[in-house]
Amino acid sequence: MPELPEVETVRRGLDTWVTGRTIATVDVLHPRAIRRHAPGARHFIDSLEGRKVGSAQRRGKYLWLPLDDTDALVGHLGMSGQMLMQPDDAPDETHLRVRFRFTDGGPQLRFVDQRTFGGLSVSPGGATLPAELAHIARDPMDESFVDAEFVAALRRKHTEVKRALLDQTLISGVGNIYADEALWRAKLHGARPTDKLTRPAVRALLAHVRAVLGEAIVQGGTSFDALYVNVNGESGYFDRSLHAYGREGEPCDRCGAPIRRESFMNRSSFSCPKCQPAPRYS
16 A cells, blocks of 8 residues: 555645646546545536646545635545646546546546546545644654654554554554665664553654655655556666565674564564564563
């Protein structure tokens, strides 16, 4: 699933290509793509046609485009969603779900989603912050993120540190890939209890989270297959910089021990058994 760097890369592309344009027509080609829009396809279309688009925004893994009537178009990429800018005469993609044409006749915005886990909806009055996203915490790249509040909140939790990093009500945008990478840099095993971590340790971990996300954004995110691309259809290449995630059996870049894979929440965690020893429980 796309995480913060991938979604931020898409947001920047939308801001470049869509902001300031007026939507002429909307084609809903698959009802599942707008399943979160309860009033249905006709209402979705009528709410968007003729609206001017404001600067693209993001909260965690969600995107939204403010509209000139104070509403917002909200999107989540799910597992395989793509926001693509395409010339008007480009052939339709096999998994094209929603198409937006603009009054200037320039490139279309197309929502393509092979697995249809993503989706779009219109949020009434959601231009500043859609109500549907209000429960999601700020992410560490947000200038309004308060480090001290995060440190205190994480240490109050009685859970494992990786589970805390994936808790979108505590810190948003961090998924499995970047949690593993930050924990590797911090030399922490994902099962370490949060209430046993010192304030300096949590601050150091947060700095690593921020650094990993920042580096991944610069490199356009992480692409393990063709399903994640930016608005121009280009893949990210942060996967070349991964130290832990997906590297089972390969030597640790720090100490040479083979990277281990462990089961975690129906997924996998990757870590170094020497640099990131698992906690011992008496």
